[in-house]
Amino acid sequence: RKEVEQDPGPFNVPEGATVAFNCTYSNSASQSFFWYRQDCRKEPKLLMSVYSSGNEDGRFTAQLNRASQYISLLIRDSKLSDSATYLCAVKETGRRALTFGSGTRLQVQP
């Protein structure tokens, strides 16, 4: 079993739709959680960190469920420019290294 798992998609949604991705992690010692965005053939860039209480940044909401060991990313009012691959990343206590999921591809269609 992979340490960090994501549904690869693609998720094809119309503009304006709400879409949610989950990411499960296997190590209960995981401490920090992140969502990165990666455009085609480009480097990943941090979208947002995921806090225990959940957090929101504009149209994006991230949640953490420690009991079930998953994080989620909700995108409201999808834009064409949201089309990308979304990578979740997990950091274990005492480690600097991030473990990445393989990404979920989102395609927002006009």
Add this chain to the structure above:
Amino acid sequence: EAQVTQNPRYLITVTGKKLTVTCSQNMNHEYMSWYRQDPGLGLRQIYYSMNVEVTDKGDVPEGYKVSRKEKRNFPLILESPSPNQTSLYFCASSSLAGTNEQFFGPGTRLTVL
């Protein structure tokens, strides 16, 4: 401008011909790391460095070497490249204090024939 740079961006080479991919950051970050990205496997860490002269293996270190002689540079060395090292490589850096955000370089697409 704060950034991580990698060179070359694209490289086609042949089996066994030693190569080096350079990585440099201008943010005075202590932590630097190399990843490879392959379809369906996501980003996998090759090596990382917590500071000058401190390096350690990641999840897939076989066939690679690194060095950290200066804080800003973290080159990746393939002494004898093989076709299974054909991949997209990313260098990343972050500060050890404060934010956990990792800043990635633009990537190096390597093809080993």
